Amino acid sequence: MSTKHAKAAKRFIRNREQEQWHNETLWLVRQKRDNMAMRIPEWEELREQANRIKAHTVAELACYLEQFSSAAENNGAIVHWAKDAQEHNEIVYDILKQHQVKKLIKSKSMLTEECLLNPYLIDKGIEVVESDLGERILQLMGEHPSHIVMPAIHKKREEVGKLFEEKMDSEKDNSDPTYLTHIARKYLRKEFLTADAAMTGANFGIAQTGEVVVCTNEGNADMGTSLCKLHIVSMGIEKVIPDLKSLSVFTRLLARSATGQPSTTYTSHYRKPIEGGEMHIVIVDNGRSKIQHNFNYERILYCIRCGACMNTCPVYRRSGGYSYTYFIPGPIGINLGMLKSPKKYSDNLSACSLCYSCNNVCPVKVNLADQIYRWRQRLNLFHKASxxxxxxxxxxxxxxxxxxxxxxxxxxxxxxxxxxxxxxxxxxxxxxxxxxxxxxxxxxxxxxxxxxxxxxxxx
Amino acid sequence: MKIGLFVPCYVNAIYPDVGIATYKLLDYLGLDVCYPVNQTCCGQPMANAGFEKEALELAMKFEKIFNQYDYIVAPSASCTAFVKYNYPSVIEDDNLPETSGKIYDVCEFIHDVVKPSKLPGRFPHKVSVHNSCHGVRELQLSSASELNIVRYSKIKNLLSMIEGIEIFEPAKVDECCGFGGMFAIEEPDVSVCMGEDKLGNHVATGAEYITGADSSCLMHLQGIAARKKSPIKFIHVVQILASGL
Structure with missing residues (x-):
């Protein structure tokens, strides 16, 4: 009766030392999140407000998307609509081709992971460089993120030191984090300076103003978009929110929930192309509008991808991101996988003891555990029940x-x-x-x- | 006030003393307690595993047996939470199941409804309180560690009435013990790993006993302690509360 998740978890736990380290490292992030949450007296009200804003926006999604796109176009951005991953990738490639882009520098975007954009572009002969440090480490290792906010959280610094020795000529056996960061910075600078186009994801799209908000800690999105004339934004339809006032609710919740910081180091607002340049916004559906009309599961669309549900999940902490068969792990990934293809991703449903901790940390109050319970009831329909x-x-x-x-x-x-x-x-x-x-x-x-x-x- | 005593299946078979302590305590508090003998299981194990259909008949039976009482009291937070929060979706009737509104975990019932100012008995031991997931995050027996709300613990309030007791709580105060019903056998490696960590955190408090409102978590931890030959003992909260009776 073992699921694929249970089998992969067994392999992960076999190295008990690594498992404990992973568990405790992520628990530390949960604790940092707690410290932040407890310092804000109106924390629970904020969560409730965020939930209501999302509920309202998702219910009126079409209107807000139209408002967003016309405001963005008025600002001088070029808006594209992609119904699925294939269309998204083709649109991005067409833009790059038109501008004869040879090298694309990217900041972190789970949506482009979802669309498998990198292999698509590389196949077409475009050089793609991830500029988020964690993402870059994984790109050089040929691996995928194991966490949506801290993609390389499963890697120890010694492993990174070895990698840098090989790829960036760093000193032998030096795995001092500050040293390695400096090396990466120097190395990435060259990439930034020679890139022809920059790509970012979007944490929020503001319908009122047509601007895109990107939150990073490394400033890598800003570096890329400031140096390149061409900026392409990849944004899921659920990222749109009504106005700047509602943004203020989410910016208070996002970084506190994600990493236990009061805010991300950079919260960048992109409203129009830089002088003489172009800004393209690709708005992607890829199955999201189907979720919107599914009463049982629509709350999944409220997710702001903070990763708090992973950090608190006792199963995720002890089994690692790669034990899940969907590219997003943890409670949110179990649910997103089921919404993508219940037959293909049902193996992740076993990775939950129904402890409900994810529901409680979620800054937008997605009922993650309840949804896992509901999916289990439906497994029989897909002949996937154990x-x-x-x-x-x-x-x-x-x-x-x-x-x-x-x-x-x-x-x-x-x-x-x-x-x-x-x-x-x-x-x-x-x-x-x-x-x-x-x-x-x-x-x-x-x-x-x-x-x-x-x-x-x-x- | 007529009380229907619900003794969940596994408590009946494995921890009958927990049932007896519950009865004794309620009886001592002057309540009229009945034990309907044709009761069996609330249906939670099947539903959590994904088979609500198999739980439906049991839920209907439970509803029929227990709806005649003013209150239903059970020494198990998890089973209580299932009847309270899941019966409405399992039964899917236009009328809300009556039992959902009447059921209480025994600790919750004594703390919130009976509200005794004191309890007899001495328990001169160090205990580590096991805050179970469904007790904390569904029944709200204590403030969940994730939420920014006023800190409280109904269990600790009750235990404090017993003379001589020293109360501790483990690090990661309400993290799951890894039981989770069929989760324990479908994901045995993660489940055991969670249980070992939880046991370790309890043992580190220096307590002689692990106590809690959910015998199912205690059963899981006890299985792990036995395998590891750990000397720590297990006792349900209600057994401590009834220790002077």
Whole structure:
């Protein structure tokens, strides 16, 4: 009955030292988030407000998107609409081709990961350079992000030191973080100076003003967009919010929830192209409008990609981002994967103990755990339900459905206590892995009660 | 005021003493307690695993057996939360299930409804309180660590009434113990890892006992402690509260 997630988690946990380090590192981020959240007396009100703004915007999404695009066009930006990943990639490539771009410098964007833009462009002969440090490390290693905010969080600095030795001629065995950052900075500067176009994602699109807001800590988005004449923004349709006043709610929540900072180091507003340049905004649907009309799951569209649900998730912390089969891991990734393709990504549904911590940290109050519970109910429809779990559920229902049978089972259950160990503890018993079975009481509550509460209970 | 006592299936079979302590305590507090003997399971294990359909019949039965009482009281936060918050979607009737509005976890019931000013008994031991996920984040037995709300713990308030007790809480105060029903067997490696970490945090408090409002979490941790031959003992909150009866 093992899911792909359970199997991958087993491999991750086998290296217990690495698992503990990963667990504690992310827990530290959760603690930093707590420190920030507890310092703001109106924190819970802010979450509620953010939730309401998103609910309102998602309900009126078409209007706000139109408002956004016409405002952006009035500012001088060129707006494109992409119905799916393929269209998005083609639009981006066409723009690059028109401008004879050879090298594209990118800041972090999960949407371009979703669309698999990099391999698409590289295939067409364009050099693509990720400029977010974590993303760059992974790009050089040929790997994918394991976390949406801290993409290389699973890498230790020693590994990064080795990589830099090989790719950037850094000193041997020097893995001092400040040193490595300086090396990366020097190395990236060359890339910035020789790039022909810059690409960013969008944390928010402001309908009122037509501007795009990008939050980074490294200033890499600003560097790219200031040096290149051509700026392409890739933005999901759900990123639009009504106005600057509503933005002020989200900027207070985003960095505090994500990394435990009061705000990101850079919160950059892009309203129009730089002089003599062009600014393109590609607005992408790629399945989002379908979610919008699905009452059970529409709240997923409220997500501002802060990653707090991953940092708090006890399963994510102990299994790592690569144990999930969808490119976004953790509670939000389990749900996004199911919305993308329930048949393809149902293996991630097991990665949840329904502890509900994700619901509580979410700055926009997405009911992540409830949605996982709802998806589990639907697994049978896609013939993806575990047969063992189904059998167990049916068996339990049969026993519990017949009180007399249940009584009989209660009576004979203690026999299990006396079975030889090899019969009870074997490969068929997943509980026995790392745990002893509970011992059945000699007499159940039922038998004690029936024997007469005067005798057994009131004595 | 008529109280229907719900003793969840696994408490019935594995921890009958928890059921007895619950009865004794409610009886001591002068309440009229009935135990309908044809009760079985609330249906949570099947529903959480994705089989609400298998839980429906049990939920209907539960509703029929228990709706005649003014209150339903159970020594299990998780089962209580399931009846309270999930029955409406499981049963999908136009009328809200009556039992959802009447059910209380025993600690919650004593703390919020009965409100005794004192309880007899001495428990001269160090205990580490296990704040279970469904107890904290669904029934709100204590303030969830993620939320910016006034800090409180109904469990600690109740335990403080017992003489001689020393109360501790583990680091990562309300992190999941890794039980999660069928999660424990579908994701055994993560589940055991979570359990070992949780046990470690409890043990680090120096407590002799781990106590909580959910026997299911205690059962999971007890299984891990037994495998690791850890000497720490387990006791349900209600057993401590009834220790002087």
């Amino acid at each position: 047969t063992t779990k189904k059998l167990m559920s049916k068996g339990m229902k049969f026993i519990f459905g017949h009180p007399a049978l249940y009584g009989a089972v209660l009576k004979i259950a203690p026999i299990i206590n006396h079975l030889p160990r090899f019969l009870v503890y074997n490969k068929l018993n997943a509980w026995g892995h790392g745990r002893e079975l509970p011992r059945f009481a000699g007499k159940s509550f039922n038998s004690m009660w029936k024997k007469g509460k005067q005798l057994t209970i009131n004595n």
